Amino acid sequence: MTPTWWGLCMPRRHQKANISLPKSVHRIVSRGKEYFYFQKGRGTENPGSRIALPKDPHSPEFWAAIQQLRGASISMPADTFSAVLDEWILQLRASGELTDGTISFYEQSSQIARKAWGALSPRGLKPLHVQAVMNGLSGKPGAANNFLSTMRSFSKWARLNEHIDANLTEGITPRKSENGHKPWTVAQIEAAKEKLSGVVRRGVILYLYTGMRGSDAVRVGPEHIDEGGFALTTQKKKRAVYCPILPELEEEMKSWDMSPPGPFLQQEGRKAGNKYTRKLFSRHFAEQRDQIPELAGVTLHGLRCTAVIRLRRAGLSIGQIGDIVGMSMATIERYCRFVDKKASGKAALAALIKSEKKPPTVKRRKTVKQKPSDII
Incomplete structure (x- = not known):
């Protein structure tokens, strides 16, 4: 379809970046263009300095700049576990496929691994190292399972990107928890x-x-x-x-x-x-x-x-x-x-009661056919 003159004159509608921004990162639109900046305490009595960020929120550089401004260490040598972990988090944010809450969950749960193996080479890690951390969290089954879930996701990505040679969580099972989120009465x-x-x-x-x-x-x-x-x-x-x-x-x-x-x-x-x-x-x-x-x-x-x-x-x-x-x-x-076990048990009990209440079968007496000579 050939565009009309008024269609050509209309300003292009700006499409917003479809991405969840972390705390202290703000987006503004000026004259149809999108800008991002980092500022702590925005809207308070003592706001921090406003620092411009890279223009593309889907680029690793965008999130690397945020990590640096938030005080995260990204100067670790490239062959360490900590550096590989940073790269993973940056790519998760840049992809826009996960919510900010999920990525924050991964960041928080991975801090245990960062403290334990941060300066080590990821290629030297094995499932026994992950299991050792799990054993250390034996009194906290929820935290242990969160750590294992994070390590599974990290291990899958790290192996695909040739940072490790084997799955770090192979053979490791989650902890059983008696608590968890209970249904309401x-x-x-x-x-x-x-x-x-x-x-x-x-x-x-x-x-x-x-x-x-x-x-x-x-x-x-x-x-x-x-x-x-x-x-x-x-x-x-x-x-x-x-x-x-x-x-x-x-x-x-x-x-x-x-x-x-x-x-x-x-x-x-x-x-x-x-x-x-x-x-x-x-x-x-x-x-x-x-x-x-x-x-x-x-x-x-x-x-x-x-x-x-x-x-x-x-x-x-x-x-x-x-x-x-x-x-x-x-x-x-x-x-x-x-619920399924309870329903199954009730059904079995009902069937048992029904069978016990069933009236006994009355056997009919066999009729003996009389001979003519027996009739008086």
């Missing part, structure tokens, strides 16, 4: 509905009846509604899911304002209308939760487990639940293992 759910207020209560309802991850719950809004459900791509796994709006949630949503664009969960008070991050919403939830005795110890992620169990009890298969909540089949099976 009926009493806890009722207490939350009754005593939580404002956007925090709305968020809990959204978590409960959808099973969404926190990173998705803070993004979902009216624009995601499609024929009685929420259709969206998950932030963490980039997986397309379709979550039906259950009758209980539909009833709650009748009082929600559907007119403004943006997510259902928006900040209140001084920052009214601003979007939430997963961490900020969790913090605001914790502030209200800690004032309610019935909710002691509960977590938002526990509601994800609660939602999965509710769907399983409703008769949905593990595959169907995965399509709704965007969770792996292994995780769903882990969440539902007790």
Whole structure:
């Protein structure tokens, strides 16, 4: 199609960089061009100096500059474990494929490895070294499993990029944890509905009846509604899911304002209308939760487990639940293992009781045919 004269005269619409920026990094647009700069304490009484960053937020140089300004050591010799770890983190940020929360998780969990092996060559590391760190975290199964998960991702990348010769986590199994995120009880759910207020209560309802991850719950809004459900791509796994709006949630949503664009969960008070991050919403939830005795110890992620169990009890298969909540089949099976065993046990008991109540079979007496000579 030949462009019209007015189409040629219209200014080009600038496309924003689709990337999550870390703390102290800010983006501005001036005359259609995009600029990034680093400044600590922006908006406070004592802001730091504003330092320009490289223009391309998807380049390793962009993130290397941020690391340096944040005080991270990137002067380690190139053949050390610490330098390879830095390269991995920089490439994760530059790719734009993972959320900032996931990358921060990797950064935090890898600090143990950096302290232990930072100045060593990565080629000298073996699974026994990773296992030794795991053994040192025997009293902290959660931290041990986080470390193992990070090392698995790092090892896969490092081997592909020829920094190591073998998988550093081969043969290492996660720690068993008796704690973790527990599902909420009926009493806890009722207490939350009754005593939580404002956007925090709305968020809990959204978590409960959808099973969404926190990173998705803070993004979902009216624009995601499609024929009685929420259709969206998950932030963490980039997986397309379709979550039906259950009758209980539909009833709650009748009082929600559907007119403004943006997510259902928006900040209140001084920052009214601003979007939430997963961490900020969790913090605001914790502030209200800690004032309610019935909710002691509960977590938002526990509601994800609660939602999965509710769907399983409703008769949905593990595959169907995965399509709704965007969770792996292994995780769903882990969440539902007790529920499935309990349901199976009840079914077996019902069958046993039914068999015991079955009336005994009455055997018919064999009829002896009389001979004519026996009849008097």
